[in-house]
Amino acid sequence: MKTLIRAPGLVLRILISVLLIVIFLTPFYWMILTAFKTLGEVLAMPPKFWVESLQWQNFKDAFTRIDFLHYTRNSLIITLGTLIGQVLVVVPAAYAFARFDFKGKNWLFGTVLATMMIPGQLIFLPIFVMFAKSGLLNTYVSLIVPFIASGTAIFMLRQTFMQVPDSQLEAARLDNAREFKIIYTIMMPAAIPTLSTLALLTFIGTWNSYFFPLVWTTTDAVRTLPLGIQRLQDIEGLSPQIVMAGNMMLIVPILIVFVVARKQIIKAFTYMGVK
Amino acid sequence: MKNRSKSMKLLPYLLVAPAVMILTIFYIYPILYNVYLSFFTWNMRGPMKFAGLDNYIELFKGRDFLGTLSNTLLYMVMDVTLVMVLAMLLALFLQKNTFINRFIQTLSFTPNIISLISVSLIWMWLMNTDTGLFNYLLSLIGAGPVGWLTDKQVALFSLVLVSVWKSVGFNALIITSALGSIPAHLYEAAALDNASKQSVFFQITLKMISPTLFFLILMNIIGSFQVFETINIMTQGGPANATNTLIFSIYKQSFEYYRVGYAAAMAVVLMAIVGLITIFYFKALNRRVHYR
Numbered sequence: 274m275k276t277l278i279r280a281p282g283l284v285l286r287i288l289i290s291v292l293l294i295v296i297f298l299t300p301f302y303w304m305i306l307t308a309f310k311t312l313g314e315v316l317a318m319p320p321k322f323w324v325e326s327l328q329w330q331n332f333k334d335a336f337t338r339i340d341f342l343h344y345t346r347n348s349l350i351i352t353l354g355t356l357i358g359q360v361l362v363v364v365p366a367a368y369a370f371a372r373f374d375f376k377g378k379n380w381l382f383g384t385v386l387a388t389m390m391i392p393g394q395l396i397f398l399p400i401f402v403m404f405a406k407s408g409l410l411n412t413y414v415s416l417i418v419p420f421i422a423s424g425t426a427i428f429m430l431r432q433t434f435m436q437v438p439d440s441q442l443e444a445a446r447l448d449n450a451r452e453f454k455i456i457y458t459i460m461m462p463a464a465i466p467t468l469s470t471l472a473l474l475t476f477i478g479t480w481n482s483y484f485f486p487l488v489w490t491t492t493d494a495v496r497t498l499p500l501g502i503q504r505l506q507d508i509e510g511l512s513p514q515i516v517m518a519g520n521m522m523l524i525v526p527i528l529i530v531f532v533v534a535r536k537q538i539i540k541a542f543t544y545m546g547v548k
Numbered sequence: 549m550k551n552r553s554k555s556m557k558l559l560p561y562l563l564v565a566p567a568v569m570i571l572t573i574f575y576i577y578p579i580l581y582n583v584y585l586s587f588f589t590w591n592m593r594g595p596m597k598f599a600g601l602d603n604y605i606e607l608f609k610g611r612d613f614l615g616t617l618s619n620t621l622l623y624m625v626m627d628v629t630l631v632m633v634l635a636m637l638l639a640l641f642l643q644k645n646t647f648i649n650r651f652i653q654t655l656s657f658t659p660n661i662i663s664l665i666s667v668s669l670i671w672m673w674l675m676n677t678d679t680g681l682f683n684y685l686l687s688l689i690g691a692g693p694v695g696w697l698t699d700k701q702v703a704l705f706s707l708v709l710v711s712v713w714k715s716v717g718f719n720a721l722i723i724t725s726a727l728g729s730i731p732a733h734l735y736e737a738a739a740l741d742n743a744s745k746q747s748v749f750f751q752i753t754l755k756m757i758s759p760t761l762f763f764l765i766l767m768n769i770i771g772s773f774q775v776f777e778t779i780n781i782m783t784q785g786g787p788a789n790a791t792n793t794l795i796f797s798i799y800k801q802s803f804e805y806y807r808v809g810y811a812a813a814m815a816v817v818l819m820a821i822v823g824l825i826t827i828f829y830f831k832a833l834n835r836r837v838h839y840r
Contacts, residue, residue, distance in 0.1 A: 488799065
């Protein structure tokens with residue numbers, strides 16, 4: 274009896290589930306499908322929902338039409354530079370905010386929190402002018418340094434450092450351990466989950482970053498892969514199969530990271546959303 | 549020993565200095581510098597000329613800025629409403645922790661970690677008027693074709709669709725975690741009182757997650773003011789300026805027409821809007837906390 278009453282509800286649930294899967298999967302499926310089609314198949318009406326033979330040539334074309342390696346190298350340098358810079362700058366700051374009392378601390382920490390509310394998109398122009406005047410235009414520095422002191426990262430790491438038991442810290446100080454040794458032997462090991470979460474967020478953010486590399490550079494010298502893919506669209510827009518192949522090569526590294534570290538990434542985004 | 553305690557006093561400042569310096573140089577100072585720039589006319593090459601309030605007067609006299617502002621507000625209202633309503637429905641639908649629900653949750657979250665350029669390129673291809681999948685599907689039911697990105701009545705809405713697809717999963721995820729943190733005894737008490745489904749939803753569920761909802765609304769409002777990538781890739785502000793929004797306009801005035809002061813003035817106005825909304829949010833939040 275109960276199952277009879279529930280049946281319509283269950284059917285509705287299944288229908289909605291299928292609809293949701295279709296909505297979120299179709300764009301990706303269409304990209305992958307297009308990337309393996311021939312130009313003839315791409316333009317065919319009605320469109321084909323499957324391909325006869327995989328056109329690996331599209332990927333080769335995407336790779337050679339733009340200087341794919343150059344853009345990828347820039348993306349890697351900027352992502353790696355931001356990651357290393359963050360550890361060097363954010364960890365000491367978070368440690369001081371978590372473990373020291375000093376004059377002006379609240380005021381300085383307030384500044385850090387306030388910067389979290391300032392949208393970067395609003396101040397790209399003054400920063401561009403600053404870069405132009407100081408000769409930093411089209412350098413790696415201009416795409417790395419502004420992002421290594423993230424307010425979110427300092428905030429998250431401070432919360433973690435505050436949870437390290439006092440006794441551990443006292444013992445180390447009695448042993449006359451240097452503060453930097455304390456940071457690297459006590460604090461950072463205790464914060465590995467937070468640090469790896471931050472590293473993931475930074476990797477995703479920097480790898481995907483399009484706006485700042487676009488507005489803070491005037492040549493291709495240090496431009497990153499997302500801008501390379503846009504260039505591919507500009508020159509090969511009439512060959513969607515090549516553009517989609519290039520686009521796939523931009524997405525795949527992120528998807529691999531997502532599949533591997535799905536739980537941690539979702540937790541990190543949830544944390545940022547409810548803080 | 550004495551030496552050590554003295555250096556210990558200086559140490560915290562040394563530890564926070566690099567971070568605070570970078571944040572000051574790249575967040576605090578640019579805001580002030582932006583205001584300064586807005587009082588000048590400058591084309592990035594020649595000398596800067598003091599212009600007083602000229603840039604602001606031009607902003608509010610010309611039709612361009614007001615059109616851009618209304619596009620931005622329209623985009624914001626459509627985007628925030630759709631994202632919040634759909635995310636709420638999605639979160640309620642996925643509330644039970646089953647395998648298929650977890651799968652849909654992960655799937656709906658995936659667009660959120662993909663670069664906006666990739667998302668834009670895919671949707672531009674789906675929304676192509678002649679060869680796009682959307683218009684083909686419409687033709688099956690005898691409708692269309694729709695000029696998703698070429699019809700000035702539709703283009704702004706198309707951009708909203710892309711944004712909703714990208715961010716609804718993330719918003720639903722946050723709402724789901726808020727739903728999960730509602731104490732079970734509230735529902736048990738309501739069940740004892742024989743409360744109706746609607747009143748349970750409005751009196752308990754919605755009330756308990758309202759701080760989260762307000763926070764998400766604020767984030768979505770601020771985010772929608774910054775829409776840029778989809779516009780730059782999919783429509784370039786067209787057709788007929790229908791998708792020309794504030795950040796895109798600031799970008800164009802800066803790097804296409806080299807009107808630095810005018811663009812800076814636009815940024816100041818947008819900053820003021822975002823600032824006011826943020827202050828209003830925190831004021832409202834404070835009152836709520838006191839009320840409790």
